[in-house]
Each structure stands twice: as C-alpha cells, then as structure tokens.
Amino acid sequence: MFVSYKWLQDYVDLSGISAAELADKITKSGIEVEGVEKKSEGLKGVVIGHVLECEQHPNADKLNKCLVDIGAGEPVQIICGAPNVGKGQKVAVATVGAVLPGNFKIKKAKLRGEESNGMICSLQELGIESKLVAKEYSVGIFNFPQDAVVGEDALSALGLDDEILELSITPNRSDALSMLGVAYEVAAILGRDVKWPETDKEEDAEEASDYISVTVEAPEDNPLYIAKVVKNVKIGPSPLWMQTRLMNAGIRPHNNVVDITNYILLEYGQPLHAFDYDRFGSKEIVVRRAKDAEKITTLDEAERTLTSEHLVITNGNEPVAIAGVMGGADSEVKEDTTNVIIEAAYFAGAVVRKGSKDHGLRSEASARFEKGVDPARVREAGERAAKLMAEYAGGTILEGIVEFNDLRMEPAVVSITLDKINSSIGANLSADQVQDIFTRLQFDVKTENETFIVTVPTRRGDITIEADLVEEVARLYGYDNIPSTLPVGTATPGRLTDYQQKRRIARRTLEGAGLYQAITYSLTSPEKAAQFSLEQSDSVRLAMPMSEERSQLRLSILPQLLEVIKYNQARQIDSLALYEIGSVFLKQGENQLPSEREHVAGILTGLWEAHLWQGEKKPVDFYVIKGVLEVLFDSLGVKNKITYRQAAIKDMHPGRTAEVLLNNEVIGFVGQVHPTVQKDYDIKETYVFELSFKALAEVEVEPISYQMIPRFPSVTRDIALVVDKEKTAGELESIITEAGGVLLKEVHLFDLYEGERMEAGKKSLAFSLKYFDPERTLTEEDITKAHDKVLHAVKEQAGAVLRS
Incomplete structure (x- = not known):
C-alpha cells in the first residue's frame, strides 16, 4: 500500500511530524513501513x-x-x-x-x-x-x-515533491488498504481526529429508480448492492491533482469517470465500477451465479468462459461484469459516454477470489474484496463518487439510490478486564490509560468495574476476541514501553541427552569415513518388509495405503538403501557409500501402535579409493566395510565390547557375512549381499551392515581414561600358530588377550598361510604381541613368563601348536 504523505494530510493533521518520523511511529505500532520515497529526490x-x-x-x-x-x-x-x-x-x-x-x-x-x-x-x-x-x-x-x-x-x-510511505499490510489488516484506514491508524497513534471527505451534493428531481432496478439472486455472495445514476457526464481527463495521486499510488489515469472510481477505491478502500448506461443493454441489474460455459468479453478484450462458481453482474440476459474482478467490454465507459451507473457493492471474499484466480485477474479491487471491505462504507463510497462525477465530469446526479440490502453484519462486542490486559502484556496500565487507547482507536467503550465492553467498528473486522484487544492496547501503548523482565526460577541449560549425543557422534563419524547420509521411506512392499530384519516380527500394514508398494512399515533399512543403489547405478553412478540412522517398526499386537527401534545401516559399492594417475584402485570389500564399523565402534567407546562371528543369514553371501556381537549379544550383521539378490536388484557387488543403534547407544561405556606417555620400552614377540581351518582368528585373539594378562597391551594378526607345506585341514595364523609395563623396563624373565602363559593357553583351548 503506497500512502501519500500530502494526501494523508487531508484527513489527519500532521503538523509537526515529518514523513520519516511518521513512518517510524507507524512501524512501531505494528504496521511495517518498508520505506519512504521522495519522488523528486535529487531533481x-x-x-x-x-x-x-x-x-x-x-x-x-x-x-x-x-x-x-x-x-x-x-x-x-x-x-x-x-x-x-x-x-x-x-x-x-x-x-x-x-x-x-x-x-x-x-x-x-x-x-x-x-x-x-x-x-x-x-x-x-x-x-x-x-x-x-x-x-x-x-x-x-x-x-x-x-x-x-x-x-x-x-x-x-506533478506531485513529485510528495513523500510516499510504502506500507507492508498483513492479511488481517485489510482496514489499512485505504487512505481513510491509514488515517484512523495515524490518528490513533498521534491522538488526533479524523476528518472525513465531504459527500454533500445536489441531486436532480428525476429518480434513479426510474432508470434502473436491482435484483440479486445470490444474496449469500452479494448481500448488498447499491446503484447510483449520473446523467450528462462529459468524458475527459481528470484533474491533475487526482492523476498525480493515482500515479503515486501505482494506478494509471484513464479518464475522469474511471479515475474517480479508482480514487474512491484508494480513499475508502471500497472498489466501485462505472457502467455506460446507454451500452448496458437494459434497465435492470441482475446479480447471479454464472451459467456453465457462459461467456463474457472483459475490459482487456479477452473472451472468458464462466462456470457456476463465478458471480456475475448481468443486464438480465447476459453478463456485463465478473463481480469484484473486472467489467465487461460491452458496457465500458468510453469517450462518448454520457450516462453512468455507479456500482457500489459488498461481495463475499471467497467468490471474488474464485473468479480472480480462475481467470488470472488479480486487481486492486479483487484484493480488497478478498480480504474484506467495510460494509459501513459501501453506501458512502458510492455517494462520494457521484459527488466527484458531478464536480469533475459535469454530471447530474439522479435522486436516491437503487439497492438490494440483505446485509446482516453487526459490530463485534468484546469484553475484557484490566487485569487480563496487564497480565497479558506485563505492564501496569490504569483504567484511564486503557480507556484513552480505545477512544483514540475510535472504539465505543463502556466500563463496568474495570471490565471494558468494547464495540468494535465494522472497519476492524480483525478484532473478535480478547487477545485482539490486548494487541491493540499493547501496540498503541508502545512495545518499547513495555517493561522487560528476566524469567524467575531455576533454569536447566539445554543439552543433548546421552542418546542424542551418541547419534550425533555416529553421524559425524560415518560421514567422516566417507559415507553420505540417506533418508529413505519407512513404508515398503510386503515382499521387502521383512527382508534383512534383525528382529523376528510380523510387519505392520497401513489401514489405508496409497499403493501396494508403500503399504507396510519396514522391519529393516537395507531394502530401501538397495533401491537407492539400484537407482544410482542405473544412471551410471557406480561408486556409492551411504548410511542411514532411522526407525524400524515391530508389531505389538492387534489395534496397538508398533514399537519403534532405531537402527543404523550402511551400504558400500564400487571403488573405495581410486588414484588413476598412479594406477591405484581399491574396490570395496568385506574388510573396508568392517573397517568403517571399527571406526564407528571406537568413536562410541564400545570397540573392546565388540566381537564378530561368521554367520549364515538369508539374502547375504554365506562366506562373507559376520554377525556383530556386543557383550556377546547379537546386535546386527555385516557382509556382502547375496549374488542372487544383487542380480534381482540389477546391482554390482555390494556390502552392507545393519545394527541396532539402540543397543549401541544404551550400553554402559567406561569413562575415558588418560595415561602418561611411556618412559619405558615395549617388547614385541611374533608367533605363528598352526590350527584347524575351522578356528577363527578372532577366537585365537581372545584367548591370547585373556592369557597375556596386564603386560600384554596389543595383539595383531598379520599373516595367514594355507600353502603346500601345510598339512591338510590346517592353517597358520601369525600374531604380533606387544608387552609393556608403564612403571619399569621388562626383563627377559617377565616377558618369557607372560609369553609362556599365552602359548599354553592357545594349545590347551584351541589345539594350536607353534609353527616351526
């Protein structure tokens, strides 16, 4: 809304306050002024x-x-x-x-x-x-x-020395979409009176009702319709002051009659329309819903097809205007127009918006009808337009108005106590101060035992409840004047829970390892719902699924991640590393909500590293994805509680899959997707893991302890053990660690041999053992004693013998 500072002075005394100062006051009272522009600045x-x-x-x-x-x-x-x-x-x-x-x-x-x-x-x-x-x-x-x-x-x-305030009007403040509406606001801020435009005029002895009649067949859409008739107008340019005010408000001048209707729109916020009486086609105005496929040619010379959802003004036979949106070309005011019908009406916002949206005709008029016009100004706006046409177009106003009036809109009456106002805004206003604010807003108010009974004028349709009155008092009192206080009481600083913190650590760790986060659907098909599931449970079916492909709640994240790999590889993106931390859903019983369990899943395929210039390529394999998990477990502080066990899991490669155990309890698995599943998805060799994140996050972790940098040397011993092929390196490592006692600090597998010189059914596993005491230098006797215990344990518990 562009507001002319000079024009505003016609309605409110602005002496002693500049345009910039006024803009600041309006902004502080709740309507933002985006800027003040002086058109002639620098000229x-x-x-x-x-x-x-x-x-x-x-x-x-x-x-x-x-x-x-x-x-x-x-x-x-x-x-x-x-x-x-x-x-x-x-x-x-x-x-x-x-x-x-x-x-x-x-x-x-x-x-x-x-x-x-x-x-x-x-x-x-x-x-x-x-x-x-x-x-x-x-x-x-x-x-x-x-x-x-x-x-x-x-x-x-030319009005270029004027200063224009650009107001940003929120949808609830449609009252400020007019000069008079802004005048009421400014008068309330400054504590001054509003001067209304003059509507006194001379009327001819002829009755308007002899020339036109009004019938409304859709009173719910158009409860009030007023017609004035002005004869013998002379079409020409409007006065220069009116043209400049229209241009400053962003409206192009046309001729005196059309300019007057636009001027009233800006002044009162009430859209008007002028019909050429002699081109109207009849002596009756009929307002009704359009017939399906009915047509009208609008002022922009476009033929438009109407439906029964559009409200139209007709001459009894055919449409002459789309109500509240645009007039028809056949009844347009032209240079030879001599007699004019002035339309002033109250149209329902919904039907105007429907017509405006369907035909792409957004206008100043439709915007005001959509947000709501003041029903009390409809008649006054029509009378004011007739007066101006008589004055600036030389017309003769016929006596009286022709109207249809089924409007039942009473001012809202809202009650509020002084205590409610003060407790809501945190101030200590007196009853007189509150009374003065309502008076400045020109609200009728009665006081009964510190209860204010406020009758809100119809121009302020946004005020209907107590909270609206509180807002009016607060903004007119001044938000800057409301005392600021600090909260009283004990406050707990916000922080992440341990579970949330571990989830964040897991995400950062996986992303740091080179995986991208994926967010996939929780809904899947019945065939994929239980695939790769960690817990045995029936899947939950939606009561009203949109499609069978998204009808079940998932029990595993991996099927959705496999779909992501399939989608990308079909588009020649072959190397991918993704993870997701999300919920799976376990059925609890009939008519019960499912239980949610949070899982962490990952999927890797293609090349893990590629230095083509140096001729290096590292494809993803089991040890790459296991290494990612090792980093994750280390960051969560559970690495020493994790073990792996070879396993046969449905849809996973039988020789490249391991269960992951936390404190000897299975929490998930890691390995390669079975080749048949890879073929079904049409993807290349792919490695996955899925774990219960709930189990990882809720396990008790020992606090981090720090040790001094050692001053004493460590001693390393290597052993090669011949064992049965069925024995796993992990099993031997556990035996060695337990037997080595406090002096054994590190155990690493560094070689596997199954060559010609090894007898059938046997293999050789070579380990590096590091012994160390932070308090002293170990003697050969100390090392030998600890090392012998290790050799004895692997022999007794695993049947291992030293390889010669």
Missing part, C-alpha cells in the same frame, strides 16, 4: 513552460524548434523531438542547469545547427514509470491543463 530546475511558437527544425524532419516562455525573462528556444509537441501547450521544461533522474544534467546545446536552451520533458524523463503514464502521453511529452501557471515548479504540480 531540480524543472518548471512549467508555455510553448509560444512551434515549427519544424530546418535541418531535421523529426525535430521541432520551439519558443518557450518559462516565466523568467525572455522566452527561450528549445529543440524538441516529441511528436505531440505543439503551439499553446503548457509543458514541463528542464531549464539549463536542471538535474533529471540518473543525475542527468541539462546544458546548452546545438542540435543540427540550432541552439537549444533546455529540454521539454515527458513524464518518463521525470522518473515516472511508463506503466503509470496515461495512454495519450505514453509516447511524447505531457501537457499540463491550460490553467497551469507558467514558471511554477513542475515537479510540485
């Missing part, structure tokens, strides 16, 4: 001139040589290229030394051998947007009315 030296002579330039076909009186001494010669310049015109002249938009300075010049002392300006050259310039001046210079005073400031005459 100077433009005056009204009178073209005394005009002839063609002797050396140029498209230039004119003009003699112009600029009100300062002798007339000056100006060369002008505008096609519409002519003798006797009053024009805007940028004198020598003038500054125009873009810091364009006017100097004396010679054009094709003729001297030019200034520039005759178009409105565009003075900074007015082309879309706001009246059509007759869209190409060429602007002509002032003949009563314009030569030598006066042209910028002032």
Whole structure:
C-alpha cells in the first residue's frame, strides 16, 4: 500500500511530524513501513513552460524548434523531438542547469545547427514509470491543463515533491488498504481526529429508480448492492491533482469517470465500477451465479468462459461484469459516454477470489474484496463518487439510490478486564490509560468495574476476541514501553541427552569415513518388509495405503538403501557409500501402535579409493566395510565390547557375512549381499551392515581414561600358530588377550598361510604381541613368563601348536 504523505494530510493533521518520523511511529505500532520515497529526490530546475511558437527544425524532419516562455525573462528556444509537441501547450521544461533522474544534467546545446536552451520533458524523463503514464502521453511529452501557471515548479504540480510511505499490510489488516484506514491508524497513534471527505451534493428531481432496478439472486455472495445514476457526464481527463495521486499510488489515469472510481477505491478502500448506461443493454441489474460455459468479453478484450462458481453482474440476459474482478467490454465507459451507473457493492471474499484466480485477474479491487471491505462504507463510497462525477465530469446526479440490502453484519462486542490486559502484556496500565487507547482507536467503550465492553467498528473486522484487544492496547501503548523482565526460577541449560549425543557422534563419524547420509521411506512392499530384519516380527500394514508398494512399515533399512543403489547405478553412478540412522517398526499386537527401534545401516559399492594417475584402485570389500564399523565402534567407546562371528543369514553371501556381537549379544550383521539378490536388484557387488543403534547407544561405556606417555620400552614377540581351518582368528585373539594378562597391551594378526607345506585341514595364523609395563623396563624373565602363559593357553583351548 503506497500512502501519500500530502494526501494523508487531508484527513489527519500532521503538523509537526515529518514523513520519516511518521513512518517510524507507524512501524512501531505494528504496521511495517518498508520505506519512504521522495519522488523528486535529487531533481531540480524543472518548471512549467508555455510553448509560444512551434515549427519544424530546418535541418531535421523529426525535430521541432520551439519558443518557450518559462516565466523568467525572455522566452527561450528549445529543440524538441516529441511528436505531440505543439503551439499553446503548457509543458514541463528542464531549464539549463536542471538535474533529471540518473543525475542527468541539462546544458546548452546545438542540435543540427540550432541552439537549444533546455529540454521539454515527458513524464518518463521525470522518473515516472511508463506503466503509470496515461495512454495519450505514453509516447511524447505531457501537457499540463491550460490553467497551469507558467514558471511554477513542475515537479510540485506533478506531485513529485510528495513523500510516499510504502506500507507492508498483513492479511488481517485489510482496514489499512485505504487512505481513510491509514488515517484512523495515524490518528490513533498521534491522538488526533479524523476528518472525513465531504459527500454533500445536489441531486436532480428525476429518480434513479426510474432508470434502473436491482435484483440479486445470490444474496449469500452479494448481500448488498447499491446503484447510483449520473446523467450528462462529459468524458475527459481528470484533474491533475487526482492523476498525480493515482500515479503515486501505482494506478494509471484513464479518464475522469474511471479515475474517480479508482480514487474512491484508494480513499475508502471500497472498489466501485462505472457502467455506460446507454451500452448496458437494459434497465435492470441482475446479480447471479454464472451459467456453465457462459461467456463474457472483459475490459482487456479477452473472451472468458464462466462456470457456476463465478458471480456475475448481468443486464438480465447476459453478463456485463465478473463481480469484484473486472467489467465487461460491452458496457465500458468510453469517450462518448454520457450516462453512468455507479456500482457500489459488498461481495463475499471467497467468490471474488474464485473468479480472480480462475481467470488470472488479480486487481486492486479483487484484493480488497478478498480480504474484506467495510460494509459501513459501501453506501458512502458510492455517494462520494457521484459527488466527484458531478464536480469533475459535469454530471447530474439522479435522486436516491437503487439497492438490494440483505446485509446482516453487526459490530463485534468484546469484553475484557484490566487485569487480563496487564497480565497479558506485563505492564501496569490504569483504567484511564486503557480507556484513552480505545477512544483514540475510535472504539465505543463502556466500563463496568474495570471490565471494558468494547464495540468494535465494522472497519476492524480483525478484532473478535480478547487477545485482539490486548494487541491493540499493547501496540498503541508502545512495545518499547513495555517493561522487560528476566524469567524467575531455576533454569536447566539445554543439552543433548546421552542418546542424542551418541547419534550425533555416529553421524559425524560415518560421514567422516566417507559415507553420505540417506533418508529413505519407512513404508515398503510386503515382499521387502521383512527382508534383512534383525528382529523376528510380523510387519505392520497401513489401514489405508496409497499403493501396494508403500503399504507396510519396514522391519529393516537395507531394502530401501538397495533401491537407492539400484537407482544410482542405473544412471551410471557406480561408486556409492551411504548410511542411514532411522526407525524400524515391530508389531505389538492387534489395534496397538508398533514399537519403534532405531537402527543404523550402511551400504558400500564400487571403488573405495581410486588414484588413476598412479594406477591405484581399491574396490570395496568385506574388510573396508568392517573397517568403517571399527571406526564407528571406537568413536562410541564400545570397540573392546565388540566381537564378530561368521554367520549364515538369508539374502547375504554365506562366506562373507559376520554377525556383530556386543557383550556377546547379537546386535546386527555385516557382509556382502547375496549374488542372487544383487542380480534381482540389477546391482554390482555390494556390502552392507545393519545394527541396532539402540543397543549401541544404551550400553554402559567406561569413562575415558588418560595415561602418561611411556618412559619405558615395549617388547614385541611374533608367533605363528598352526590350527584347524575351522578356528577363527578372532577366537585365537581372545584367548591370547585373556592369557597375556596386564603386560600384554596389543595383539595383531598379520599373516595367514594355507600353502603346500601345510598339512591338510590346517592353517597358520601369525600374531604380533606387544608387552609393556608403564612403571619399569621388562626383563627377559617377565616377558618369557607372560609369553609362556599365552602359548599354553592357545594349545590347551584351541589345539594350536607353534609353527616351526
């Protein structure tokens, strides 16, 4: 909403307050002012001139040589290229030394051998947007009315010395979409009165009802329709002051009748429409819903097809306007119009929005109807328009109005106590202060034992409950004046729970290891619901699934991750590393919500590392994905509680799959997807893991302990053990660790041998053992004693013998 500071002074006394100060006060009271613009900022030296002579330039076909009186001494010669310049015109002249938009300075010049002392300006050259310039001046210079005073400031005459406040109106404050609405707001802020426009007028003895009748067949859409008739109008330009106010508000001038309806729209916030009475087609106005496939040609010359959801104004036979949206071309006010019907109506916002949206016709009028207009102003707006048409179009107003009135809209009455207001805003206002605020807002208010009974005028349709009155008091009292207090009581600083912290650590660790996070559907198909599931449970089916592919709650994350791999590999993205931490759902019983369990799952395929320049390629294998898990367990502090056990799991490769155990309890698995499953998904060799994150996050972890950097040397011993092929390295490592006692600090497997020199059914596993005591240097006797215990244990518990 663009608000003219000068225009606003017609309704509110703004003496002693600048436009910038007013903008600040309006913003602080709850309506944001996005900016204040002075159109003539930086411009100077433009005056009204009178073209005394005009002839063609002797050396140029498209230039004119003009003699112009600029009100300062002798007339000056100006060369002008505008096609519409002519003798006797009053024009805007940028004198020598003038500054125009873009810091364009006017100097004396010679054009094709003729001297030019200034520039005759178009409105565009003075900074007015082309879309706001009246059509007759869209190409060429602007002509002032003949009563314009030569030598006066042209910028002032064009309203460019005005300051324009741009208000950002929220949807609930439709009352501020008019000059009078803003005037009420400003008057309340400043504690001043609002002056209403004059509507007194002379009416002819002829009755308007003799010329037109009004019938409304859809009263729920149009409860109030008023028609005024003005005869013998003379179509012409509207007065310059009205044109400038319209342009400053972002509306292009057309002619006096149309401009008056737009002027009232801005002044009252009430959209009006003017019909050419003689082109209307009948003496009756009928408002109804359109018939399906009914057609109308609107003012923009477009033929539009209507439906029964659109409200139309008709002449009893055919539509002449889409109600609240746009008029029809057949009844448009034109240059030869002499008799006018003024429409002032209250249309329901929903039906106007439907018509506006369906036909793509968003307008200033439709926007106001959609948000809600003040029903109390409909009649006054029509009377004001008739007065202005009589004054500026020479029309004769017929007596009375023709109306349909089924409007039942009473002012809202809301009660609130002083205690409620003070407790809500945290202030200590007196009853007199609150009473004064309601009075400044021009609300009728009665007080009964510190209870305010407020009758809200219909222009403020946004106020219906106690909270709305609290807001009005708070903003008029001043948000800056409300005392600020700190909360009282004990406060616990916000922090992540241990579970949340571990989830965050897990995400950062996996992403640091090179995996990207995926978020997949929790819904899947019956075939995939239980695939790879860790817990045995029936899947939960949705009561109303949208499709069979998304009908079951998942029991495992991996099927969805396999779909992601399939999707990407089909698009030639072969190397992927993804993880997801999400919920699976276990059935609890009939008519019970499922139990949610959080899992962490990962999937890797393709190349893990690729240094092609150096000829290095490292494809993903079992040990890569197991290494990712080792890093995850280490970051969560559970690495020493984890063991692995070879396992046969459905849909997993039988020789490349292991169960993951936490404190000897299975919490998931890691390994390669079975080749048949890879073929079903049409993917390449893929490795996966899925674990119960709940088990990982809830296990008790020993606090981190720190040790001094050792001052004493460690001793390393390597052993190669011959064992049965069925024995696993993990089993032997556990035996060695337990037998080695406190001196054995590290155990690493570094070799596996199953060659020709090894007897059938046997294999050799080589381990490196590091012994260390932080308090002293170990002797050979200490090392031998501990090492012998290890050799004895592996022999007794695993049948291992030292390889010679």
